[in-house]
Amino acid sequence: EVQLVESGGGLVQAGGSLRLSCAASGFNFDDYEIGWFRQAPGKEREGVACIRSRLGSTNYDDSVKGRFTISSDEDKNTVYLQMNSLKPEDTAVYYCVADRSTYYCSNYRLYDHWGQGTQVTVSS
Numbered sequence: 001e002v003q004l005v006e007s008g009g010g011l012v013q014a015g016g017s018l019r020l021s022c023a024a025s026g027f028n029f030d031d032y033e034i035g036w037f038r039q040a041p042g043k044e045r046e047g048v049a050c051i052r053s054r055l056g057s058t059n060y061d062d063s064v065k066g067r068f069t070i071s072s073d074e075d076k077n078t079v080y081l082q083m084n085s086l087k088p089e090d091t092a093v094y095y096c097v098a099d100r101s102t103y104y105c106s107n108y109r110l111y112d113h114w115g116q117g118t119q120v121t122v123s124s
Contacts, residue, residue, distance in 0.1 A: 002026040002113045004034075004096040009118030012086055016122070020081040022096030022115060029072070030054040034079045035105045036070065038092035038120075047105025048094070051079060059104050064090075086122045093117040 008020040024034065035050030049060045049070035058070050069082040079096065096115040103110045 004115035006118040022079045040092040045108040050105040
């Protein structure tokens with residue numbers, strides 16, 4: 001059974017940093033695309049960053065480029081999202097996703113597996 005467990009959310013002031021973790025189990029880590037989506041109140045879920053460990057490739061939404069970094073640790077079966085220079089508009093519930101197919105975080109409806117989400121709140 002595929003399981004994704006997020007951690008690392010919290011409250012931070014604008015300009016601060018947080019690191020989210022997604023501990024994955026139940027599947028071959030290298031065979032999946034794993035990423036992060038987020039959903040702010042009243043808004044649709046949007047892709048933040050995705051990683052394809054076997055290919056060593058990543059992609060980011062324009063709104064987070066240069067501030068967020070996605071990485072993976074295959075030994076720990078964990079994907080990280082390092083978030084720097086946080087802004088109030090980054091406030092959302094952040095979800096870890098995984099799928100055997102490659103979608104480049106293009107559409108949340110395409111991903112089969114989701115974590116429970118972790119809240120990130122950035123105060124101004």
